[in-house]
Amino acid sequence: MEIKPNEKILQAFGLEPEGLNVRKFGSGHINNTFLLEKKQDSSKYVLQKINVNVFKEPGIIAANQRMAADYLAVNHPGYLFITPIPTVNGEELFVINNEYWRLIPFIAGSVTVDQADNPKQAYEAAKQFGRLASYLSGIDLKPFKASIPNFHNLTLRYSAFQDAIKNAEEDRKAAAEGMIEDFLRYSDIAVTYEQLKTDPEFKDRLMHHDTKINNVLLNKTTFEGICVCDLDTLMPGKIISDLGDMVRTYVCPVSEEESDFSKIVVREAYFEALMQGYLEEVGGTLTNVEKQQLFFAGKFMIYMQGIRFLTDYLNGDVYYPTRYPNHNFDRAKNQLVLLQRLIEKEPILQRIIDKCLLISE
Ligand code: GN1
Ligand code: MG
Numbered sequence: 392m393e394i395k396p397n398e399k400i401l402q403a404f405g406l407e408p409e410g411l412n413v414r415k416f417g418s419g420h421i422n423n424t425f426l427l428e429k430k431q432d433s434s435k436y437v438l439q440k441i442n443v444n445v446f447k448e449p450g451i452i453a454a455n456q457r458m459a460a461d462y463l464a465v466n467h468p469g470y471l472f473i474t475p476i477p478t479v480n481g482e483e484l485f486v487i488n489n490e491y492w493r494l495i496p497f498i499a500g501s502v503t504v505d506q507a508d509n510p511k512q513a514y515e516a517a518k519q520f521g522r523l524a525s526y527l528s529g530i531d532l533k534p535f536k537a538s539i540p541n542f543h544n545l546t547l548r549y550s551a552f553q554d555a556i557k558n559a560e561e562d563r564k565a566a567a568e569g570m571i572e573d574f575l576r577y578s579d580i581a582v583t584y585e586q587l588k589t590d591p592e593f594k595d596r597l598m599h600h601d602t603k604i605n606n607v608l609l610n611k612t613t614f615e616g617i618c619v620c621d622l623d624t625l626m627p628g629k630i631i632s633d634l635g636d637m638v639r640t641y642v643c644p645v646s647e648e649e650s651d652f653s654k655i656v657v658r659e660a661y662f663e664a665l666m667q668g669y670l671e672e673v674g675g676t677l678t679n680v681e682k683q684q685l686f687f688a689g690k691f692m693i694y695m696q697g698i699r700f701l702t703d704y705l706n707g708d709v710y711y712p713t714r715y716p717n718h719n720f721d722r723a724k725n726q727l728v729l730l731q732r733l734i735e736k737e738p739i740l741q742r743i744i745d746k747c748l749l750i751s752e
Contacts, residue, residue: 396425396438396492403478403485404494406436413438418505418605419621420711421445426497435497436476440490441623449491451538452623453483458534459527459597459625467526471618473498501608501617506646510664513641515616516607517665520599520633521672523619527597528676532627535597542600542624543632545584545695552698555705563705567720573727574701580694583687592680593629600624602636630673630681635692637665642689643729647696650721655728657736659743666747674751685744689733697726 398408406427416426416437423440441449453475460474476494478485485492507513541547556564556571564571587593599606601624608617640646642661645654666685703710704719713719733740 396440399487400438400485400492401427403480403487403492404436404438404476405479406494417503422623435499437495437497438492439495440492441484443489443491446491446538446623448536448538449484451536452625453493455535455538455625456622457483459530459622462530463526466529470522470526471498473618473620473622495620498608498617500611502611503605503608503620505605506644507604507641507661510658510660512604512609512614513637513661514664514668515609515614516602516604516641517637517668518672519607519616519619520602520637521669521674523599524596524630524633525673525676528673530597532595532597535627537626538624539626542626543628543695545581545691546588548695548698548702549578549581552702552705555702559705560707563707567701567705567723570701570720570724570727574694574698574723577690577694577730580687580690584691587629587680587684590680592678593684594678594681595627596630597625598628598630598633600626600628600632600636602633603640604637630677631684631688631691634669634685635688635690637669638662638689638733639692639696639726639729641665642733647700647722647725649725652725652728655725655732657729657732657740659736659739662740663743663747666744667750670747670751674748682748685748686737686741689740690730693726693730693733697723697730700726 396413401408401411410430412428412430413425415424417424421442423442425438427436427438428434441452443449446452456474460472463470463472473495475483476496477483483493504512507516552574599619599622601621606621607619609615610617642657642665643655644658649655700711700719701723704723708719711719711722
């Protein structure tokens with residue numbers, strides 16, 4: 392079913408429907424996103440309907456964002472941190488028929504890319520996420536809540552995977568048998584996470600939790616980083632989430648959507664660029680335990696994303712939108728191959744990390 396913002400929603404934000412061009416925007420899986428352009432002066436806005444099946448309490452997103460914005464305004468004035476444009480009644484979210492809508496400014500002169508095309512882009516994006524993490528590293532986490540509870544809790548993702556194996560329809564289970572075994576063979580990743588989780592030196596931090604390159608706005612002519620966007624999952628977490636999702640999505644020339652798995656390779660130059668950009672910003676705030684887990688970050692995120700896709704395949708595609716019957720199967724396989732390619736290069740990638748750590752100290 393096509394979802395379109397109706398007049399009431401636009402008017403709630405003080406926009407005149409006749410004076411606007413509205414089109415679908417972005418490539419996210421979760422929310423519905425539209426680009427609005429005023430016919431009169433070409434100014435643009437991003438309008439989003441929040442997916443309440445995923446974000447059960449959208450008010451948490453708004454509150455987390457507001458607290459971070461207030462802290463940054465005081466401690467890092469001048470830092471560009473995108474916050475929603477309130478409704479004419481001063482609310483951050485407009486609620487209608489149990490739908491939650493919000494309006495976000497479109498930053499003029501910005502673009503996003505879905506895939507890193509050169510190491511410079513990986514460096515610029517990582518620098519933006521590093522800066523965010525560094526600027527927020529002193530914030531009091533107590534008032535923050537999880538917009539998705541247990542989002543990157545690999546222990547629970549792993550047990551959801553085991554439940555899915557148990558409950559899957561026979562045909563899907565049979566088709567996935569080999570891949571299930573392959574993922575189970577890497578269960579040490581879940582064990583390591585479980586041990587790390589309770590280590591006090593493995594710090595809780597405010598993390599973005601979705602550091603794909605298209606969540607960074609780049610200058611459309613110079614491709615320098617402007618700021619991060621999509622702050623729905625800004626919540627307490629661990630450094631391996633943000634760093635790991637960058638490794639997962641920047642080092643490979645093809646995305647998780649690619650089903651020609653021979654194209655999946657780990658590009659060292661991109662790994663180095665993102666590590667350098669990230670550590671230049673956040674390196675000075677890391678504990679020793681965090682420093683020791685920088686290679687683990689990539690394994691952690693690729694493994695978790697792989698089992699999330701496979702879990703969804705076994706559950707009958709209930710979470711991620713799919714375009715063909717084996718879509719989640721292929722995505723899971725893609726992540727498995729990426730994990731293998733990453734692990735093969737561990738010695739060389741660890742040397743890169745050590746070098747970047749030295750520079751950042
Ligand atoms: C989802 O919607 P999007 O693409 O920003 C997912 C991420 C996954 C990603 C995989 C709330 O993000 O965790 O890494 O798909 N977000 C949620 O493409 O589940
Ligand atoms: Mg997104």
